Amino acid sequence: MARQRTPEGPPPPPAVQKLRIRYAKRGRLRFSSTRDFSRALERALRRAGVPMAYSAGFHPHPLISYANAAPTGTASEAEYFEIRVAERVDPEALRAALDEALPQDLAVVEVVEAGPGSLADRLEASEWRLVVRGADPAEVERAVTAYLAVDRAETTRTFKRGPKTFDTREPVLRMQVTGVDDDGCAILRMVVRHTTPSVRPDDILTALHAVTGFGPPVPPLVTRMAQGLLTADADGVADPLATDREAVGPGG
Amino acid sequence: MPGRSVFPALEPLLEQVGKPVQYVGGELNSTVKPWDVAGDGTVRWSLMYPDAYEVGVPNQGVMILYEVLNERPDALAERTYAVWPDLEALMREHGVPQFTVDAHRPVGDFDLLGVSFSTELGYTNLLTALDLAGIPLHAADRDESHPVVVAGGHAAFNPEPVADFVDAAVVGDGEEAVLAVTDIVRDWKGEGRPGGRDELLLRLARTGGVYVPRFYDVTYLPDGRIRRVAPNRPGVPWRVSKHTVMDLDAWPYPKQPLVPLAESVHERMSVEIFRGCTRGCRFCQAGMITRPVRERSITGIGEMVEQGLSATGFEEVGLLSLSSADHSEIAQVTKGLADRYEGTNTGLSLPSTRVDAFNIDLANELTRNGRRSGLTFAPEGGSERIRKVINKMVSEDDLIRTVSAAYGAGWRQVKLYFMCGLPTETDEDVLQIAELAKRVIETGREVSGRRDIRCTVSIGGFVPKPHTPFQWAAQLGADATDARLERLREAIRSDRRYGSSIGFRYHDGKPGIVEGLLSRGDRRVGRVIEAVWRGGGRFDGWSEHFSYDAWMAACAAELPAFGLDVDWYTTRERDEAEVLPWDHIDSGLDKEWLWQDWLDALDETEVEDCRWTPCFDCGVCPQMGTEIEIGPTGKTLLPLTVLGSGRERMAEHTS
Numbered sequence A: 001m002a003r004q005r006t007p008e009g010p011p012p013p014p015a016v017q018k019l020r021i022r023y024a025k026r027g028r029l030r031f032s033s034t035r036d037f038s039r040a041l042e043r044a045l046r047r048a049g050v051p052m053a054y055s056a057g058f059h060p061h062p063l064i065s066y067a068n069a070a071p072t073g074t075a076s077e078a079e080y081f082e083i084r085v086a087e088r089v090d091p092e093a094l095r096a097a098l099d100e101a102l103p104q105d106l107a108v109v110e111v112v113e114a115g116p117g118s119l120a121d122r123l124e125a126s127e128w129r130l131v132v133r134g135a136d137p138a139e140v141e142r143a144v145t146a147y148l149a150v151d152r153a154e155t156t157r158t159f160k161r162g163p164k165t166f167d168t169r170e171p172v173l174r175m176q177v178t179g180v181d182d183d184g185c186a187i188l189r190m191v192v193r194h195t196t197p198s199v200r201p202d203d204i205l206t207a208l209h210a211v212t213g214f215g216p217p218v219p220p221l222v223t224r225m226a227q228g229l230l231t232a233d234a235d236g237v238a239d240p241l242a243t244d245r246e247a248v249g250p251g252g
Numbered sequence B: 001m002p003g004r005s006v007f008p009a010l011e012p013l014l015e016q017v018g019k020p021v022q023y024v025g026g027e028l029n030s031t032v033k034p035w036d037v038a039g040d041g042t043v044r045w046s047l048m049y050p051d052a053y054e055v056g057v058p059n060q061g062v063m064i065l066y067e068v069l070n071e072r073p074d075a076l077a078e079r080t081y082a083v084w085p086d087l088e089a090l091m092r093e094h095g096v097p098q099f100t101v102d103a104h105r106p107v108g109d110f111d112l113l114g115v116s117f118s119t120e121l122g123y124t125n126l127l128t129a130l131d132l133a134g135i136p137l138h139a140a141d142r143d144e145s146h147p148v149v150v151a152g153g154h155a156a157f158n159p160e161p162v163a164d165f166v167d168a169a170v171v172g173d174g175e176e177a178v179l180a181v182t183d184i185v186r187d188w189k190g191e192g193r194p195g196g197r198d199e200l201l202l203r204l205a206r207t208g209g210v211y212v213p214r215f216y217d218v219t220y221l222p223d224g225r226i227r228r229v230a231p232n233r234p235g236v237p238w239r240v241s242k243h244t245v246m247d248l249d250a251w252p253y254p255k256q257p258l259v260p261l262a263e264s265v266h267e268r269m270s271v272e273i274f275r276g277c278t279r280g281c282r283f284c285q286a287g288m289i290t291r292p293v294r295e296r297s298i299t300g301i302g303e304m305v306e307q308g309l310s311a312t313g314f315e316e317v318g319l320l321s322l323s324s325a326d327h328s329e330i331a332q333v334t335k336g337l338a339d340r341y342e343g344t345n346t347g348l349s350l351p352s353t354r355v356d357a358f359n360i361d362l363a364n365e366l367t368r369n370g371r372r373s374g375l376t377f378a379p380e381g382g383s384e385r386i387r388k389v390i391n392k393m394v395s396e397d398d399l400i401r402t403v404s405a406a407y408g409a410g411w412r413q414v415k416l417y418f419m420c421g422l423p424t425e426t427d428e429d430v431l432q433i434a435e436l437a438k439r440v441i442e443t444g445r446e447v448s449g450r451r452d453i454r455c456t457v458s459i460g461g462f463v464p465k466p467h468t469p470f471q472w473a474a475q476l477g478a479d480a481t482d483a484r485l486e487r488l489r490e491a492i493r494s495d496r497r498y499g500s501s502i503g504f505r506y507h508d509g510k511p512g513i514v515e516g517l518l519s520r521g522d523r524r525v526g527r528v529i530e531a532v533w534r535g536g537g538r539f540d541g542w543s544e545h546f547s548y549d550a551w552m553a554a555c556a557a558e559l560p561a562f563g564l565d566v567d568w569y570t571t572r573e574r575d576e577a578e579v580l581p582w583d584h585i586d587s588g589l590d591k592e593w594l595w596q597d598w599l600d601a602l603d604e605t606e607v608e609d610c611r612w613t614p615c616f617d618c619g620v621c622p623q624m625g626t627e628i629e630i631g632p633t634g635k636t637l638l639p640l641t642v643l644g645s646g647r648e649r650m651a652e653h654t655s
């Protein structure tokens, strides 16, 4: 006789707590992709013994949601995801355990219990830091000035569905050479609004090259420094976890 | 300065290549030791798996040697893999050498380069790595400043095609062998490298367990066959022995399996539950060269699973071996593990290809809480007759009984593996596969009462391998293979009643011819490998990179100088008297026994398994001083508190 198989045993225990987690992707692990990270994370959660809540069904998977990950090749100090657990945990203890279980260059910076509201809605813009290698800082300054002077600066990137041309200039709210690093390379900071398609630092550099003719000989080192709601003067971004901390209080 | 990281030069290149994460290392459980960890006497190995990182990183052999070597205080081991052509081009342009992924040290700076050849299709990738490393391609051109290149892995059981490119080959189990080689290198370095490279290689060769091709002269008969392979130095033995590790419980490696960040071909950890196989399938080189059977005990398996899971966080464990359902306590092992890990979302898998009802019980046990999607069986031969030739002892009724149990237990899909081009095979034998598949579907529809069950037939060309009874056999040519597969496809397609219920997957005959050339080739084939590589040949195991035409062109250019062609190596049947290129590599199998088994094959006479019937004198145990090591031990797996040790620490403290 035909038998319709259903998962045996009791349904998975329900989620009792939602946590928001900020992590950093540093050093050589900037070359990891979002898929690489999610694989590493799932294994680290198991190794650390985090009491994850699981979805129901034949292939239960841990309840994790990712938000707006930085592209492969980009370092970041401000990546976010949320998890749901089946037993209440102490956020700081979870942070320490998960940090230990992940590879060294993936650091868990902060864990807070989620308050009301959506995290994704609070990730309105990013602040980026670029170390422009192999170029004269003065030249970088001139290129930035020229770029900021135009109203539109288009670039073309190939997506899964084919090439697409879009403007990079409008989402750039701030762009400034803030100094040089130890090797004398210009440090470029920018605040960029999240749009669809998202405008990434390499898109901006490609457009900047088209507008100004300036292109560094080696790709710059790019780090996302922060993500969050734009500040009132659109000069920077605010900590997206601040509301959670206020709503729930430190340590839950 | 030797041993210095090339990462600063490599990093900008990684921005421009596909999947850069495969080149950065930093895997969980990877090890980086200081270059001078034991001062000047440090013995340094780079270990290469000559394929892409995603294939190489889960390789058990490399993982085991990496860990065994790094546990030694006086040695260090790092890993290196084949780089894809996009990075290769950039490395050449910017002068970046072949590097290890662990500390990004130049491969050319190490004392030894160990290369693990699971298949012959990695040979061109070795040449790329040597060239990028600045190591002369030909062993004869190397001096003391270059690493000693040592081949291992199953393909090393016939190292002759790469004899010009490697300094040495080690056959059999690597654990103890790498330690012995390390001792010899350490002593030689400690003594101030007396006699240079030649003396080191001689010391290795004289152990009888390391094959050094330069110390053997090969002479040929006028018709091209080998006249003799003879040692050319005093103290170098006529034959080189394989290595056999006894007592697997004493070698619980890998203890700390590597967990890559990048996606790999096996997203799970593996525990080898036994080594060797004496089922006696005549086409199976792995079974022949890894005898006798040595089991890991049920408790040893339990400990490795427990330790491996906590070290990795993997959610699936594969219980590896050549025929896992044959472990003497497999039912207790699978039940014990399934009980232990119940409710932890930890999956167990068993690469099970044996065709019997017992296997279905095991598979049911392993998927207690999951969906039953597909089961795989390997009858290998389509007709009852051909299965006798290959000694795959399963009747058509066995098979039908097994699949009906599978469909009855809720499985929806059955995959059947076959080979085409087996000795004595005719079109009829292969067309039998279509009939078998139809019976499978009919039976499945009957027992399940459903129409949506499926059966997939997967078939590829048979390649005769050294150290098997089929080492003398004629390989079926590429065109003949393709024609036979085409007829089978027609036979499956033509019957409307089964329509899409039967899937058909096949591999065409061309790659098999190149594999056949490299498997049974001799030293003269090295010229072909080099010519293909110089013409840009890379990643021959990947259909998008493999070029049959390039290989055939290289054969046509290089082999006539010896009065030979590719057919001579592949589709020619050998006779008993012929000296085979690998005869001086001692796998323990008695050549006379192999010949008798070949005659038995032609006679369609089957041979039993020596685990359950008396020894049939294949030669291995007396020749190697080994014996069968199997259970049952009668022990059981006790419940464990697993995965969740972190919970205590993390639990919220309510005041």
Ligand code: SF4
Residues within 6 Å of the ligand: B278, B291, B292, B293, B610, B611, B615, B616, B617, B618, B619, B620, B621, B622, B627, B628
């Ligand atoms: S020598 Fe005998 S017992 Fe040992 S593997 Fe061969 S047949 Fe089996």
